[in-house]
């Protein structure tokens with residue numbers, strides 16, 4: 001029993017040594033720019049009657065997952081995506097959710113790159129942004 005336990009205790013040390021040995025033998029990789037929006041998996045927060053971002057960028061045709069956090073207690077918000085600020089043609093319309101709550105929206109981004117539009121349908125005058133597909 002004692003022998004077995006000490007072997008398990010060695011495992012993290014072995015992993016650490018292997019990790020540092022691997023680092024030492026590699027050249028420094030070129031840093032990859034990290035999208036501000038977190039790629040195609042995004043978290044957006046609504047708080048104080050405002051989104052925490054006015055620009056969301058995803059890849060053309062990507063399967064987009066948005067974790068939408070509504071921190072405004074008792075107030076409904078949503079995220080809805082349109083082809084333009086006229087908000088006549090829907091790309092995806094997320095269900096309204098009353099805070100405090102968190103919902104997940106999933107949809108496919110347009111395949112054509114461009115600058116589209118998103119808003120909260122409940123507060124379309126103030127909660128808006130660019131939906132950039134690239």
Ligand SMILES: [Cu+2]
Nearest residue numbers: 077120122123
């Ligand atoms: Cu709203």
